[in-house]
Amino acid sequence: MKKIIYFVSILFICGLIMSFGKINVKSTAYTNLNGSYMAVSLGSLWHANQSTYSSWRMNDAGNIWHNSGSVNISQKSFTSYKTSDGRTAYTDVVFLSDDYSDRWEGNGWRASGRYYKECPNRFSRMCQGVIELNDYVMWNTSLGRYYSSAEIQYTITHEMGHALGLADNKYSGNIMTQGRLSSIYFGRDDNDSYEARHGKNSFWGGGY
Numbered sequence: 366m367k368k369i370i371y372f373v374s375i376l377f378i379c380g381l382i383m384s385f386g387k388i389n390v391k392s393t394a395y396t397n398l399n400g401s402y403m404a405v406s407l408g409s410l411w412h413a414n415q416s417t418y419s420s421w422r423m424n425d426a427g428n429i430w431h432n433s434g435s436v437n438i439s440q441k442s443f444t445s446y447k448t449s450d451g452r453t454a455y456t457d458v459v460f461l462s463d464d465y466s467d468r469w470e471g472n473g474w475r476a477s478g479r480y481y482k483e484c485p486n487r488f489s490r491m492c493q494g495v496i497e498l499n500d501y502v503m504w505n506t507s508l509g510r511y512y513s514s515a516e517i518q519y520t521i522t523h524e525m526g527h528a529l530g531l532a533d534n535k536y537s538g539n540i541m542t543q544g545r546l547s548s549i550y551f552g553r554d555d556n557d558s559y560e561a562r563h564g565k566n567s568f569w570g571g572g573y
């Protein structure tokens with residue numbers, strides 16, 4: 366019996382339902398990368414959909430990041446594959462969905478999604494990012510509560526930002542801001558975080 370012990374399991378609980386109060390600070394080069402583990406490898410990010418949410422949603426989210434940034438994001442029909450030397454490798458990110466209300470260390474009842482990255486050990490290339498989409502918050506048939514299509518899209522786009530190595534930022538008008546949001550437009554802080562992670566002029570330019 367094989368027991369896999371995950372060495373790295375950094376997670377972000379995202380889209381928390383909470384009120385932030387009025388934020389007066391304008392977004393100015395605020396960049397939060399602390400503790401964010403990106404799933405990008407070889408300049409690209411392959412993702413596969415094993416959730417009940419439609420694959421076009423992942424493609425739409427990937428496309429808007431892809432169209433603005435340097436990382437090539439593409440959807441794959443597989444979650445693992447064999448390398449030429451016979452090793453098993455994994456797609457960079459896999460999407461899952463479920464009712465996570467009793468999980469996520471107590472936040473499953475209020476967070477719409479989360480991202481984490483797991484690896485068998487410190488040196489392994491067999492790592493995979495995981496994005497979990499929470500039906501309890503976004504598509505709750507027992508309580509009759511449903512996110513709008515745009516709100517679902519926001520969550521998926523936000524989580525993909527984590528897979529790109531961006532952490533949450535706290536200024537409104539950015540995709541990496543937490544909340545039940547539906548306006549999918551990038552802000553200055555998204556740009557600056559992306560460029561801090563992927564290099565100067567890797568996004569809009571003008572950031573770090």
Ligand SMILES: [Zn+2]
Nearest residue numbers: 377378379533
């Ligand atoms: Zn987040």
